Amino acid sequence: MNAPHLTRREFIATLGGIVLSFSLVPTVGLGQNPARLPGSLETNRTLDAWLRINADGSVTVFTGKVELGQGIVTALAQIAAEELDVPLARINMISGDTGRTPNEGQTAGSQSIEQSGTALRMAGAEVRAMLIDLAATKLGVAANSLKVTDGVISAPDGRKVGYGELAAQADLKREASAKVPPKPAAQHRIVGKSVPRIDIPAKVTGGAAFVQDLRLPGMLHGRIVRPPRYGARLDSFDEATVKAMPGVIAVVRDGSFLGVVARREEQAINARLVLMEFAKWSGGSDLPDPAKMYEQLMSLRIEDRVISEKDAPVPAGAKMIEATYHRPYQAHAAIAPSCALAEFKDGKLTVWTHSQGVFPLRATMAKALGMRPRDIRCIHAEGAGCYGHNGADDVAFDAAMLARAVNGRPVRLQWMRDEEFKWEPYGPAMTMQVKGAVAGGRVVDWTFDVWSQSHNMRPGDPDGINLLGSWYLADAKRPGPARHAPQPNGAGDRNAITLYDFPRQRTTHHLIMDNPVRTSALRTLGAYANVFAIESFIDELAAAAGIDPLAFRLAHIKDERERAVIEAVARAAAWKPGEKGDGRRGRGIGYARYKTVATYTAVIAEVEVNRTTGVVKVPRIWVAADAGQIINPDGLTNQIEGGVIQSMSWTLHEHVRFDRNGILAEDWMNYPILTMPDAPRVETVLINRPNERALGAGEAAQGPTAAAIANAFAAATGQRIRELPLTPERVKVALASPLVGKPLNTVRYPVDAASDFGEQGR
Amino acid sequence: MAISLKVNGATRSVDAEPDTPLLYVLRNDLELNGAKYGCALTQCGACTVLVNGAARRSCVTPVGSIGDNEVTTLEGLGTLDKLHPLQKAFIDEQAAQCGYCISGMIMTAADLLKRNPQPREAEVKAALADNLCRCGTHNRIIRAVLRAAQNMGGN
Numbered sequence: 001m002n003a004p005h006l007t008r009r010e011f012i013a014t015l016g017g018i019v020l021s022f023s024l025v026p027t028v029g030l031g032q033n034p035a036r037l038p039g040s041l042e043t044n045r046t047l048d049a050w051l052r053i054n055a056d057g058s059v060t061v062f063t064g065k066v067e068l069g070q071g072i073v074t075a076l077a078q079i080a081a082e083e084l085d086v087p088l089a090r091i092n093m094i095s096g097d098t099g100r101t102p103n104e105g106q107t108a109g110s111q112s113i114e115q116s117g118t119a120l121r122m123a124g125a126e127v128r129a130m131l132i133d134l135a136a137t138k139l140g141v142a143a144n145s146l147k148v149t150d151g152v153i154s155a156p157d158g159r160k161v162g163y164g165e166l167a168a169q170a171d172l173k174r175e176a177s178a179k180v181p182p183k184p185a186a187q188h189r190i191v192g193k194s195v196p197r198i199d200i201p202a203k204v205t206g207g208a209a210f211v212q213d214l215r216l217p218g219m220l221h222g223r224i225v226r227p228p229r230y231g232a233r234l235d236s237f238d239e240a241t242v243k244a245m246p247g248v249i250a251v252v253r254d255g256s257f258l259g260v261v262a263r264r265e266e267q268a269i270n271a272r273l274v275l276m277e278f279a280k281w282s283g284g285s286d287l288p289d290p291a292k293m294y295e296q297l298m299s300l301r302i303e304d305r306v307i308s309e310k311d312a313p314v315p316a317g318a319k320m321i322e323a324t325y326h327r328p329y330q331a332h333a334a335i336a337p338s339c340a341l342a343e344f345k346d347g348k349l350t351v352w353t354h355s356q357g358v359f360p361l362r363a364t365m366a367k368a369l370g371m372r373p374r375d376i377r378c379i380h381a382e383g384a385g386c387y388g389h390n391g392a393d394d395v396a397f398d399a400a401m402l403a404r405a406v407n408g409r410p411v412r413l414q415w416m417r418d419e420e421f422k423w424e425p426y427g428p429a430m431t432m433q434v435k436g437a438v439a440g441g442r443v444v445d446w447t448f449d450v451w452s453q454s455h456n457m458r459p460g461d462p463d464g465i466n467l468l469g470s471w472y473l474a475d476a477k478r479p480g481p482a483r484h485a486p487q488p489n490g491a492g493d494r495n496a497i498t499l500y501d502f503p504r505q506r507t508t509h510h511l512i513m514d515n516p517v518r519t520s521a522l523r524t525l526g527a528y529a530n531v532f533a534i535e536s537f538i539d540e541l542a543a544a545a546g547i548d549p550l551a552f553r554l555a556h557i558k559d560e561r562e563r564a565v566i567e568a569v570a571r572a573a574a575w576k577p578g579e580k581g582d583g584r585r586g587r588g589i590g591y592a593r594y595k596t597v598a599t600y601t602a603v604i605a606e607v608e609v610n611r612t613t614g615v616v617k618v619p620r621i622w623v624a625a626d627a628g629q630i631i632n633p634d635g636l637t638n639q640i641e642g643g644v645i646q647s648m649s650w651t652l653h654e655h656v657r658f659d660r661n662g663i664l665a666e667d668w669m670n671y672p673i674l675t676m677p678d679a680p681r682v683e684t685v686l687i688n689r690p691n692e693r694a695l696g697a698g699e700a701a702q703g704p705t706a707a708a709i710a711n712a713f714a715a716a717t718g719q720r721i722r723e724l725p726l727t728p729e730r731v732k733v734a735l736a737s738p739l740v741g742k743p744l745n746t747v748r749y750p751v752d753a754a755s756d757f758g759e760q761g762r
Numbered sequence: 763m764a765i766s767l768k769v770n771g772a773t774r775s776v777d778a779e780p781d782t783p784l785l786y787v788l789r790n791d792l793e794l795n796g797a798k799y800g801c802a803l804t805q806c807g808a809c810t811v812l813v814n815g816a817a818r819r820s821c822v823t824p825v826g827s828i829g830d831n832e833v834t835t836l837e838g839l840g841t842l843d844k845l846h847p848l849q850k851a852f853i854d855e856q857a858a859q860c861g862y863c864i865s866g867m868i869m870t871a872a873d874l875l876k877r878n879p880q881p882r883e884a885e886v887k888a889a890l891a892d893n894l895c896r897c898g899t900h901n902r903i904i905r906a907v908l909r910a911a912q913n914m915g916g917n
Contacts (some may be wrong), residue, residue, distance in 0.1 A: 037849030069860025069897055204868065206796035206837035209916060213795040221790075222863045246779075264778070265786045335800050335862045335896045384861035385897045417801040634856055638902070642859050645898030668805040668894060676890040680901035719876060 035708040038062065039118025044102030048172035051122040052128075053131070057151050057164030058090045060625050061120065064104025066096035066198060066356065069385040070698050072112045074197045078631055079117050081122025082190040083182055085729030086151035086163065093198070096358045096380025100191065106357035106458060108521060108698025109489065113631060117694060119546075125182040127172065134166045137379035178229065185629060185690035199382070211354050211381035212339045212414060218340070220249055221265040222257065222402040222413035223272035225258040225279060227472070229662040230518065231722060232284030234258055234472075241278065242271050251275070252405040255474030261402050261411055272416070293327050294431045298451050301513040307487055307496065307518040312503035318439035321544055323537055324436070324741040326528035326723040328655035329517055331671055338391030342403035342760055343410040349376045349403070353396040354383025360460025361393050363442040368397060368470040368477055369404070370480045378709055387646070389520040390414055390424045391457045397522050401469060418666035423468060426656050427522025428453040430492065432533035434505055438545040443556060446505040452492030452531060453512045454482035459522040466520075487594040495527035498534055500556035501594050516626045518660070524594075524699040528647065529724070531592040531703025532710060536722065538712045539588065548577040550589055551710065561689070562627050564589055568624035568685045569602040581716035584609055588711025590704035599700035600626040603644065603650035605680075605708035609716050611735055612759055614728030617678065618648055623701055624685040628692035641682045641702035643695070649674035651706040652726050765829045769794070770838030778825025783811045787825045796836025796865045800894075807893030810866040811835050816851055832873035835863040839872060848872055851877060851910035852903075859897030865894050871907040 038047060044050070044064070052060040061080045067073045077091045096107070100337055104116055128148065135153040136143035138161055147154050187193070202209040227234070234256035242251050242260060247267030252259040260275060262268035269407040288296040312724025341352040349371065358378035366373040378396070399413040407575055415423075430452040437445035457466050457479060471477055485491040493509035522528075542552035542621040550570055557563050569575075569589070579587065591602040606620040625640050653672050657664040665671040706724070714720040719734040766775045776905040778845060783802070788794045788811065799832040802821040812834040840846030843877040844889030845853070848868045858864050869892060874881060881889070886907045895903060 017843060046837075069858070069862075071859075129816075176895065194856075196853065197858070198856050200853055200856060200861065201842055203858055203864055204836070204839065204852045205842050205845070206794060206835065206865065207842075208795055208799075209861060210795075212798065215790075217794060264782075265790055266779075266782045334894060335806060335860070335894060336798065382860070384862035417803060606828060638856060638899070639900065642898035645900055646896070649898075667801060667803055673894060673896065674900075676893065676895070676900055676904070677884075677887040679904065682901055 004330055012508050018550065019088070019090060030255060032563055036749060037176060038122055039174050040102060040104045040115040040247070041119040043123055044119065045175045046173060047123050047176050049102045050119055051172060053126050053127070053163050053167040053170055053172070055164050055167050055680040057162050058085055058093060059084060059130050059163070060092045062101040063095045063116045063120070064102040064359070065107045065116040066358070067382050068381070069108060070639055071197050071632065072107070073199065073728045074118055075631045075635055076120055076197060077173050077198065078190050078193070078195055078669055080120045080124050082188055083121055084128050086152070086310065088190060088195060090151060090572060091203055092577050098358050098362045099377045099379070103359040105360060105460070106121065108356055109117075110594065110699045111605045113694045113696050117631070120180045121182045123176055125180040126176055126178070127170070129180045130170055131166050132230040134169050135161045138166070162187065167622040185656045190687070191604040191631050192629070193632065195632055197635065199384070209382060210336070211383050212336060214352055214381060214412070216343065216410040218365070219410045219412050220261050220406060221268040222259055222261045222399060222411045223268040224398050224413070224419065224469070225236065225260070225272055225275045226419055227256060227281050227284060228288070229553045230285040232256070232281040232433060234742065235282050237280070238278035239276055242274050245274065250405050254401065255476060256472040257401065257469050259398065259402050261406050269416070272349065272621055283677065285516070287658050287662065289660060290658060296455070296511070297429060297512055297516070298431060300516070302451070303484070303507045303511045303513055305484055305511070306488070306506060307509050308505065310503065310505050310510065314445045314504060315439045318437040318444050319538060319544055319577045320437040320445065322435040322574070323540060323722055325432040325529070325536060326532035327430045327532065328724060329429045329519070329652055330522060330664060331523055331656055332390040332424055333673060334384045334386055334420065335392055335474055335669060336413040337417055338381060338395040339412070340399040340412040340754040341398035341410055341412045342396070342397040344400070345373060345402040351376070351378050351396050351400055352381045353378055353392060353673060354381060355392045355396055355484040356386065356388065356389065357458065357460060360458065361396060361452070363402060364375060364459035364465055365397055368465050368467050374714055383502060386425070387523040388758065389418050390592050393459050393466070393610060394423070396676045397467040398469045419660055421667065421671055422519070422663045425457055425518045425520035428455060428492065429459055429517070430529040431525060432529060434533055434537040436537060436541050438462065441555065442542055443500065443502045443546050444504060446498060446502045447535065448498065448507045449510060450493055450496050450508070450526065451510040451512060452526055453493040453515060455519065455521050456485065456526040479515070482511055482515070484509065484511055489597070492597060493525040494525045494530065495592055496594060498528045499596060500538070500553070501558055523646070524702045527592070527594060527699065528650065528702045528706060531590065532706040532724065534575050535592070535704065535707030536720070537588040538708050539714065540720065550575055551577060553591060560591060564687060565600040565602040567624050568687060569604050569622050572624060572685050573604040573622040575604060581718070584611065584716060586712050586716030588713070588715050590707030590710045590711060592703045599695045599697045601640070601700040601704050603701060603704040603708040604684055605705065605712045607709060607712040607716055609713065614731035614735070616652055616713060616726050616731060618652070620681045620683070621648070621708070622683045622685070624687065625697060625700060626687040626689060627695045627697040627700065628689050629690045629694040632684060633686060633692055636686060639697045640684055640701050643698060644682055644705045645674060645679060647702035647705035648680060648709065650702070651709050651724060654725055765788065765825055767833060768830070768880065772790055776825070781824045783821055784821060784823040784825045784833070785820040788820060789790055790834070794837050795887045798862055800862070801811035805861070805892070805894070806857070807866040808863050810869040810893070812832045812869055812872060812879060814899045815873065815876055836868060839868065845871075847913045848875070848907070848910040851913060853905040855902050855906040855909060857899060857906035859899050863893060863895045867895070868904050871910070871911055874907070879914065881907070883889060890897065
């Protein structure tokens with residue numbers, strides 16, 4: 001056998017006095033094509049990158065994926081414990097550390113279970129088989145006569161050998177074969193159980209659970225002074241006054257990057273205020289006019305791509321309608337402003353960060369700071385839930401800049417609330433135009449166009465440096481360009497291709513190449529808005545066809561799993577075919593299969609509209625989800641319900657306010673989110689598919705929830721709102737203007753070539 | 763200057779200006795993780811502690827104003843070995859996603875249960891109206907508070 005030649009690359013790293021040495025990256029011999037391995041084993045191929053058996057019988061599990069509050073570390077521990085047959089209590093999880101763990105890119109896109117979970121499942125099965133073989137040799141019996149219970153291997157004659165005793169002989173420094181089949185679902189004892197999250201006890205008792213809670217000896221506190229608007233230049237500031245303030249250790253300026261380091265946190269905060277007061281700035285870029293935002297965005301540089309096309313003739317007499325939907329800029333708005341600790345010592349930088357991708361962050365920081373990646377170590381520590389690319393990476397760079405200025409002393413930097421709101425990259429504003437035609441109760445034509453800025457401006461871009469602070473240095477760095485992302489994941493076009501079985505359809509992604517407002521990945525990327533638009537429009541088509549919206553959906557779905565979630569939510573909510581709203585109260589449905597190929601989710605929402613104040617309440621939501629094999633039912637429920645409630649907040653309340661001069665969102669008063677009294681009652685139905693691939697679910701419910709709420713509003717009032725969020729002002733306008741609720745351009749085929757529809761060239 | 767204050771049953775002395783927000787003294791001088799910086803504007807509730815049993819936003823409370831009053835943080839409610847019923851209920855209900863808001867939720871709930879040992883669901887929601895949760899864990903948090911109230915038997 002022509003086995004790949006593996007060389008062991010040694011990395012030496014110190015953390016808290018412990019010296020670690022290990023192999024990370026196997027080097028594959030030239031000219032060889034290594035076998036494709038499943039999940040993240042493909043890119044991290046040695047067994048010891050994932051698992052280590054310790055002499056005391058415990059197991060150390062390494063994952064490149066990180067805890068974001070989604071419970072992933074617990075779920076991955078379950079998978080490893082299951083395949084290895086060791087108790088969960090003996091699993092020690094190490095996650096997201098460029099010095100210790102596999103590189104799994106970003107923890108994003110609900111892919112951790114598929115990528116890291118698959119790797120751990122396969123590696124676990126293989127290591128278990130290896131340990132059994134070792135035990136068989138040691139005990140002189142056949143391997144297939146041995147049984148494993150809680151990390152102890154027993155022979156038929158009662159002799160036992162523990163994993164710990166075999167640890168020294170188990171050679172995990174070799175490439176995974178992925179040839180040992182993992183356990184069948186029927187044998188699972190840990191996977192599929194609602195195991196309590198391993199991180200929660202510390203979080204409810206004040207343990208050091210977050211990056212914010214880390215304290216290093218001699219640690220100083222930093223703060224950053226941001227420009228008044230995007231791109232402004234720092235002309236002057238009052239260094240002398242600030243340097244004389246109590247506790248101030250350093251004022252750090254590089255071009256228009258300005259920060260301060262002080263002995264105490266409140267001293268750094270006070271120094272920031274004084275710096276802000278006397279700093280003079282000039283220039284900077286104008287923002288779009290909020291009143292004409294969507295039109296202005298659509299007039300920028302655009303790169304079009306047709307991502308799906310099916311052609312069939314349209315029957316004569318088909319009824320065609322058209323509608324345009326909008327989603328505004330929306331913020332991640334983490335409860336904690338972003339935070340990082342950085343220490344610069346002997347030319348090496350260590351950063352503790354809640355980044356979703358410690359490896360891409362390291363690579364990009366190295367470029368921004370002019371350092372070698374191997375001189376930087378990024379270690380993940382939890383932050384508050386981020387829901388995508390917020391200030392986590394930026395603050396890590398900022399902290400590194402400050403730490404470099406006070407060489408040898410660690411600096412803790414937490415952004416201020418206004419800074420987080422004004423400078424995080426938002427979920428992009430989007431416009432969705434849909435045209436469709438029905439004949440004989442079926443959709444016979446469908447055209448979907450989506451316009452959006454980039455949803456992925458994370459660190460790791462090969463052609464740019466996506467770190468906020470680096471754009472303001474004297475040697476200013478530039479962000480990477482907007483890029484299309486391939487389907488089925490997509491980005492702005494995630495879930496833009498309809499899941500329904502339409503004989504004729506075309507979907508086009510119009511990627512806006514300019515970035516008048518800073519944007520990047522917000523949970524679900526474009527799926528939230530695309531599903532909102534598609535599922536709203538399906539209701540409009542159902543109404544045009546005179547068919548119950550639930551029945552109309554089922555009439556266009558063949559896939560059994562798709563039908564099953566819709567039927568499950570209908571049962572849970574006791575949906576009545578043809579049910580009508582009463583002017584104030586109504587129910588609506590929304591459905592999607594996340595990323596077209598992942599978790600199936602159907603939602604029914606009930607709304608209550610106050611016609612006087614315009615306030616929309618959502619007292620109840622039913623949701624059914626099929627995420628394949630369920631690893632942890634309670635964790636899955638928590639993720640699904642969280643997605644429902646966060647989406648409800650986006651849908652009813654959230655948009656980033658700004659004017660031509662700058663962002664106006666700066667606190668929770670001008671960026672309100674859903675509060676406790678408005679929490680809906682949520683009833684969740686999980687459909688377990690033990691023999692199907694396990695899928696992520698953190699982003700599955702948001703699109704369907706938005707659509708269900710919008711459809712419920714339309715059912716309740718007879719008026720449709722196509723621009724998010726459903727604020728009281730917008731509701732009052734809709735209720736006062738009968739035309740707002742009507743779809744545009746109702747025509748019948750064949751259409752005149754000169755009509756709007758004809759101009760699309762179909 | 764040296765300021766003495768009672769925190770979680772012990773008298774501690776810290777060297778800080780009296781106008782320093784209590785939050786930074788708790789976190790940085792006393793190394794207590796419970797109270798969290800969220801907004802420093804009293805809008806989110808992540809920094810909530812108890813002062814003489816009443817919920818208080820530590821982000822805007824000057825340490826010099828505490829005087830002889832007793833400050834209680836999440837650490838002072840209970841420990842891993844001896845959980846307060848609220849802490850136990852939050853674990854039993856798995857009432858967290860990221861968990862950053864949870865300390866503030868528990869401290870605000872502790873205040874509520876002291877004043878109203880058997881709250882109705884609507885009362886729990888109202889009491890937590892100014893504590894923001896971003897992950898959408900609202901219903902679990904509400905259930906955890908109700909469960910704690912039940913386990914405490916309304917005493």
